[in-house]
Amino acid sequence: MKCPHENCFAPDTTCALGNLFFKDCARWNGVEKPDAEISRSDDEIVLPWSGSALGRSDIAFVTGRRSPTTIGVFGPENAGKTSLLAAWYLLIGRGATLSDRYKFAGSFTLPGWEAVARTMQWMPGAPPEFPAHTSTRGSREQGLLHLAFCEDRSRLRDYLFADAPGLWFQRWAINEEAPDARGARWIVKNADAFILTADCAALSGPDRGSARAALQLLARRLGANRRGRPVALVWTKSDIQVTPAMQAAVRDAVRSQIPNCEEFAISMQARPGDTAGVGMGLTDLLRHTLQIRRLTQALPPSGAKTHDPLFLFGTRS
Amino acid sequence: MMKTTTESMLLVGESGVGKTHYGAQLLKRLLNSGGQFRMNGAATNLEPFEATMECLNDGRSAAHTPTSTYVDSEWPIVGPGGHTFTLVWPDYGGEQVKTFLNSRRVPSAWRRRVTTTSAWVLMLRLHQLRVSDDLLSKPLASLADGEADDTTSDKLLQLSDQARMIELLQILLYLRGDGVGETTNLPQLCLLLSCWDELGENEPPAIMLMRQLPLLSEFIASNWSHPIILGLSALERPLDKTVPDEEYITRGPEQFGYIVLPDGKATPDLTFPLTVLLESPEE
Numbered sequence A: 001m002k003c004p005h006e007n008c009f010a011p012d013t014t015c016a017l018g019n020l021f022f023k024d025c026a027r028w029n030g031v032e033k034p035d036a037e038i039s040r041s042d043d044e045i046v047l048p049w050s051g052s053a054l055g056r057s058d059i060a061f062v063t064g065r066r067s068p069t070t071i072g073v074f075g076p077e078n079a080g081k082t083s084l085l086a087a088w089y090l091l092i093g094r095g096a097t098l099s100d101r102y103k104f105a106g107s108f109t110l111p112g113w114e115a116v117a118r119t120m121q122w123m124p125g126a127p128p129e130f131p132a133h134t135s136t137r138g139s140r141e142q143g144l145l146h147l148a149f150c151e152d153r154s155r156l157r158d159y160l161f162a163d164a165p166g167l168w169f170q171r172w173a174i175n176e177e178a179p180d181a182r183g184a185r186w187i188v189k190n191a192d193a194f195i196l197t198a199d200c201a202a203l204s205g206p207d208r209g210s211a212r213a214a215l216q217l218l219a220r221r222l223g224a225n226r227r228g229r230p231v232a233l234v235w236t237k238s239d240i241q242v243t244p245a246m247q248a249a250v251r252d253a254v255r256s257q258i259p260n261c262e263e264f265a266i267s268m269q270a271r272p273g274d275t276a277g278v279g280m281g282l283t284d285l286l287r288h289t290l291q292i293r294r295l296t297q298a299l300p301p302s303g304a305k306t307h308d309p310l311f312l313f314g315t316r317s
Numbered sequence B: 001m002m003k004t005t006t007e008s009m010l011l012v013g014e015s016g017v018g019k020t021h022y023g024a025q026l027l028k029r030l031l032n033s034g035g036q037f038r039m040n041g042a043a044t045n046l047e048p049f050e051a052t053m054e055c056l057n058d059g060r061s062a063a064h065t066p067t068s069t070y071v072d073s074e075w076p077i078v079g080p081g082g083h084t085f086t087l088v089w090p091d092y093g094g095e096q097v098k099t100f101l102n103s104r105r106v107p108s109a110w111r112r113r114v115t116t117t118s119a120w121v122l123m124l125r126l127h128q129l130r131v132s133d134d135l136l137s138k139p140l141a142s143l144a145d146g147e148a149d150d151t152t153s154d155k156l157l158q159l160s161d162q163a164r165m166i167e168l169l170q171i172l173l174y175l176r177g178d179g180v181g182e183t184t185n186l187p188q189l190c191l192l193l194s195c196w197d198e199l200g201e202n203e204p205p206a207i208m209l210m211r212q213l214p215l216l217s218e219f220i221a222s223n224w225s226h227p228i229i230l231g232l233s234a235l236e237r238p239l240d241k242t243v244p245d246e247e248y249i250t251r252g253p254e255q256f257g258y259i260v261l262p263d264g265k266a267t268p269d270l271t272f273p274l275t276v277l278l279e280s281p282e283e
Helices: A035-041 A059-063 A081-093 A110-120 A166-174 A179-190 A200-204 A208-225 A244-257 A282-290 B019-032 B047-057 B095-103 B108-116 B140-145 B161-176 B205-212 B214-223 B246-251 B272-278
Strands: A044-046 A069-074 A102-106 A143-151 A155-163 A193-199 A231-236 A262-265 B006-013 B070-078 B084-092 B105-107 B119-124 B188-193 B228-233 B258-260
Touching: A044 B108, A059 A155, A069 A081, A069 A179, A081 A110, A081 A155, A081 A193, A081 A231, A081 A282, A081 B214, A102 B214, A110 A143, A110 B161, A143 B214, A155 A282, A166 A179, A166 A208, A193 A200, A193 A208, A193 A244, A193 A282, A200 A208, A200 A244, A208 A244, A231 A282, A262 A282, B006 B019, B006 B108, B006 B161, B019 B047, B019 B070, B019 B084, B047 B070, B047 B246, B095 B105, B095 B161, B105 B108, B108 B161, B119 B161, B119 B272, B161 B214, B188 B205, B188 B272, B205 B214, B205 B228, B228 B272
Parallel strands: A069 A155, A069 A193, A193 A231, A231 A262, B006 B084, B006 B119, B119 B188, B188 B228
Antiparallel strands: A044 B105, A102 A143, A143 A155, B070 B084, B228 B258
């Protein structure tokens, strides 16, 4: 049983029309419900966020207060996209990450983050490992993970991180209109910045040729679609050595498409002798990512001599 | 500073943080006029604390408050400078908090409490809360010198301890009708780190919180401009449910318990957190 409103998922979440109690909603009252449901939900307030990764309909709740910065993490399968997000969450959770500029201010996807990070934590009886494969199945477009930071102790900023399966991007790189790449297209359309992951393990492994080709294809597609939005090229698992020739081939391919992209090398393995327990390059990349601002429209210079906004435009000087 | 005559505080804490014990000890202090605040007349209903006070008089710790209970008792109080007000002190089983974290549904009675209270007091038992080690803080290579995990906290929603506390505060903020991050007109927040004696630390409470639960500490600092973080040891020492503590019987429970002030100094005045009620709300 579900509310007939197309964007409303009552009784799982709050009423999409803003009623605090379901009984006040005309649409909800129009559906026939089992008696148990009526008595249960009339005196309870349902929270608008479930805590899991946000779906397309759920983001309205987060975007309502201000426009979030959306970061799309791109890369082929098994490149360490989810691990990157999980590592960030763990670092933030230990307070080990940021400068005084950014302070954690909340998240509506805490269980979602925890689900991603769980496998990397030490739990009694089970050693940590890297997050399992992000599934392509499931009806949700993609999971968006939310974080809010307080910048300079005054301004609040919302961030959404898209955690999508690598297969989507591989399909999208090959065929922009591929039916199973809808999620990738959504991210490309809506993201404010991109992280392109280059998997050092794959680029030095037995299938390095096809890994390089796939990455070049993806860079080309991303370059054609990014519309000036910033891209960071991130070498994941960078504790594994990639030959300089291979590195150059990837770098040149990416740079030819995305000339101003920034480069980062990250690894969960800290450099030898580094005991801070923050891996390698992870905090730099996070700091860089938090500083990304949405491209804004700039008004053309008016050329007018007056300060009266009514006469700013349209005057001939 | 305008103050209404009824000040109610929302006391939030999971089960086992010592809400009822603190309530009973606070009540004793108020009745004996040992601190800045004292009882100005008779409270409406002391029933929720009757059994607990009885136990403490015998030098034993009290039993757990049943889940379904939610009793507000109203205490007429006179504070420093003759300021009089009525304090509404709730007593309830901490599982209620756990239930709405789990079911993602909050009884509408809680919304009323959240919106009408002028201060929120969140009780945390730091000793039971922690951040797990992970691949980054403790790489696989250092597995050999790993220490044994000594906590047996049951994982709720499998959320980590600090994520759970943050979610709880976010829910309260949502119920209040303000978004997270809107720092205007929020009720004053007082964090009571309960069972302070278990920690065996002399650091100021805010430092302890930052060290043990950094994410929660950042969250609070981001959302409240002047949160008050205090340590609380309501009983001063662990008491057994059955074996009576001889000193408690002789000296009386009102001689025990202390508050750790933000600067790390301890005061036996358990009524100190009530001063947060008298401070003007956040500007």
